[in-house]
Amino acid sequence: MYAQMVKSEATQEDPEKLAAFQARIDAGEKIEPKDWMPVGYRKTLIRQIGQHAHSEIVGQLPEGNWITRAPTLERKAILLAKVQDEAGHGLYLYCAAETLGVTRDELTEMLLDGRMKYSSIFNYPTLTWADMGAVGWLVDGAAIMNQVPLQRTSYGPYSRAMIRICKEESFHQRQGFDIMMKMASGTEAQMRMAQNALDRFWYPALMMFGPSDKDSVHSEQSMRWKIKMNTNDELRQKFVDQTVPQAEYLGLTVPDDKLVWNEEKNGYDFSEPDWNEFFDVIQGNGPCNTDRLAARNKAWDDGAWVREGLMAHATKKSAMKVAAE
Amino acid sequence: MTQQRNEWPLWEIFIRGQHGMSHRHVGSLHAADSETAILNARDVYTRRNEGVSIWVVQAQQITASSPSDKGPLYEPSEAKVYRHPSFFDIPKEVGAM
Numbered sequence: 001m002y003a004q005m006v007k008s009e010a011t012q013e014d015p016e017k018l019a020a021f022q023a024r025i026d027a028g029e030k031i032e033p034k035d036w037m038p039v040g041y042r043k044t045l046i047r048q049i050g051q052h053a054h055s056e057i058v059g060q061l062p063e064g065n066w067i068t069r070a071p072t073l074e075r076k077a078i079l080l081a082k083v084q085d086e087a088g089h090g091l092y093l094y095c096a097a098e099t100l101g102v103t104r105d106e107l108t109e110m111l112l113d114g115r116m117k118y119s120s121i122f123n124y125p126t127l128t129w130a131d132m133g134a135v136g137w138l139v140d141g142a143a144i145m146n147q148v149p150l151q152r153t154s155y156g157p158y159s160r161a162m163i164r165i166c167k168e169e170s171f172h173q174r175q176g177f178d179i180m181m182k183m184a185s186g187t188e189a190q191m192r193m194a195q196n197a198l199d200r201f202w203y204p205a206l207m208m209f210g211p212s213d214k215d216s217v218h219s220e221q222s223m224r225w226k227i228k229m230n231t232n233d234e235l236r237q238k239f240v241d242q243t244v245p246q247a248e249y250l251g252l253t254v255p256d257d258k259l260v261w262n263e264e265k266n267g268y269d270f271s272e273p274d275w276n277e278f279f280d281v282i283q284g285n286g287p288c289n290t291d292r293l294a295a296r297n298k299a300w301d302d303g304a305w306v307r308e309g310l311m312a313h314a315t316k317k318s319a320m321k322v323a324a325e
Numbered sequence: 326m327t328q329q330r331n332e333w334p335l336w337e338i339f340i341r342g343q344h345g346m347s348h349r350h351v352g353s354l355h356a357a358d359s360e361t362a363i364l365n366a367r368d369v370y371t372r373r374n375e376g377v378s379i380w381v382v383q384a385q386q387i388t389a390s391s392p393s394d395k396g397p398l399y400e401p402s403e404a405k406v407y408r409h410p411s412f413f414d415i416p417k418e419v420g421a422m
């Protein structure tokens with residue numbers, strides 16, 4: 001999940017209007033940008049969609065790290081296409097957020113100065129090529145778990161962005177699994193690399209779904225508004241149940257001694273991630289937080305002349321056109 | 326924020342998916358002018374052959390009906406059921422019509 005711990009806003013508005021709004025959502029209607037909506041709904045969505053967009057954009061960095069070092073030209077082209085998709089996902093989502101009355105530059109500034117968050121997962125480093133496999137398989141896999149139900153979210157532009165994104169995601173997960181298959185069936189050193197990547201990404205991937213339901217304070221209102229479709233623990237369980245057999249197929253070991261099939265609940269019992277680590281990463285103390293934000297700030301600053309230059313050119317051209325008329 | 330912003334304008338993007346289909350709204354993006362809007366639209370919205378033609382329209386040029394007009398705007402057509410062919414019963418003997 002790319003939006004973690006999204007604080008939901010309380011709403012104090014005309015109870016009649018609120019009830020009518022809730023009735024529309026309960027009836028499965030989509031809310032569109034010009035429709036009346038509670039202030040809290042709008043604010044929570046800006047925060048959630050913005051965080052999701054930032055995650056797509058920052059999420060390019062750990063994978064971008066390997067584009068120039070991909071082992072073959074084909075792998076390089078595939079990774080490049082995957083990372084380009086993530087840029088697209090960021091753009092779809094920023095546009096959805098903008099329909100709620102926030103500007104792109106405001107969103108960007110809030111990312112760059114740390115007022116808005118992005119998913120904790122992207123604050124972990126990608127140390128070997130096998131990490132490209134683990135990221136596609138586990139990180140995009142976890143994202144899909146969350147994004148598929150969000151296609152039915154109540155806010156029209158968000159739902160449409162999710163539909164586009166979901167169409168593109170399974171390529172991402174498959175290319176990652178494909179890398180893992182190659183590594184896991186390769187030399188002993190490759191196998192070790194694959195296992196090591198799984199060891200490092202397993203718990204951070206579980207953290208993507210956000211804190212345990214018992215500590216998740218913001219869920220209820222968001223679920224009523226259908227901007228959150230499942231609880232964190234539901235999605236995490238689903239992810240584990242789907243992923244463990246895939247790890248077995250690869251001949252890899254999930255780094256969890258307590259992992260065991262539970263016949264009764266028809267799912268795995270598993271260890272929770274270290275939540276202290278999670279909160280620490282969210283607070284900005286993960287292994288790569290500083291690097292990631294520095295990279296985004298540098299890109300923004302280095303790109304200023306391009307943004308300004310193109311705008312100046314466009315203004316000049318339209319002035320000339322007006323003069324010629 | 327006090328700093329004066331000079332954001333690239335927002336463009337709405339319409340794409341013809343296949344020959345013979347009409348253009349459909351697919352989303353929006355920012356670009357300095359219409360030419361770069363088309364280039365960006367190609368990268369953002371047609372990475373998988375989703376289109377054969379792209380229209381870009383500056384978002385501020387679009388006038389939209391307001392949701393509260395729903396009643397007065399559409400009510401007149403709701404009253405004219407005879408505009409639908411199913412309003413008329415034509416005997417079977419007449420054949421296809």
Ligand SMILES: [Fe+2]
Nearest residue numbers: 056085086089
């Ligand atoms: Fe994505």
Ligand SMILES: [Fe+2]
Nearest residue numbers: 059086140143
């Ligand atoms: Fe992603």
Ligand SMILES: [Fe+2]
Nearest residue numbers: 086140169172
């Ligand atoms: Fe992805």
